[in-house]
Amino acid sequence: MVLYLDTFVHFMLMLLNHWIVSTLCLNLEDPNVCSHWESYSVTVQESYPHPFDQIYYTSCTDILNWFKCTRHRISYRTAYRHGEKTMYRRKSQCCPGFYESREMCIPHCTDKCIHGRCIAPNTCQCEPGWGGPNCSSGRPEW
Numbered sequence: 001m002v003l004y005l006d007t008f009v010h011f012m013l014m015l016l017n018h019w020i021v022s023t024l025c026l027n028l029e030d031p032n033v034c035s036h037w038e039s040y041s042v043t044v045q046e047s048y049p050h051p052f053d054q055i056y057y058t059s060c061t062d063i064l065n066w067f068k069c070t071r072h073r074i075s076y077r078t079a080y081r082h083g084e085k086t087m088y089r090r091k092s093q094c095c096p097g098f099y100e101s102r103e104m105c106i107p108h109c110t111d112k113c114i115h116g117r118c119i120a121p122n123t124c125q126c127e128p129g130w131g132g133p134n135c136s137s138g139r140p141e142w
Helices: 002-023
Strands: 033-059 068-094 098-101 104-107 116-120 123-126
Touching: 068 098, 104 116
Parallel strands: none
Antiparallel strands: 033 068, 098 104, 116 123
16 A cells, blocks of 8 residues: 555656646747657556465375475565656747747847847848848938
């Protein structure tokens, strides 16, 4: 019973850890957040039937052994071992063209938007009077 309780507690701690980690990272419902499945290993204690040689005595016609003969049979007892179990979790990350900042995915512009702001991957929104791919070209005001 203690072993089952120990295994249950270990499993619950793994679930709690997964929940804490998943709540501290990017939210899959947010825009520009992608995900992938990641495998990881955990050490588990598992039971298995372990064979052993059991000696027992039976009545027989051997007068030299006082009519008692020794016999052997293979019996099994429960033993325990540590094993590795592969688990899977969904890992969130920013989609291509975005980077993480304060638990949000922000668009990345390879060329810095000089007089504007990055509104999508490699797309600048220029301030009035500025143009070009990185908002560095002045435009005459009409």
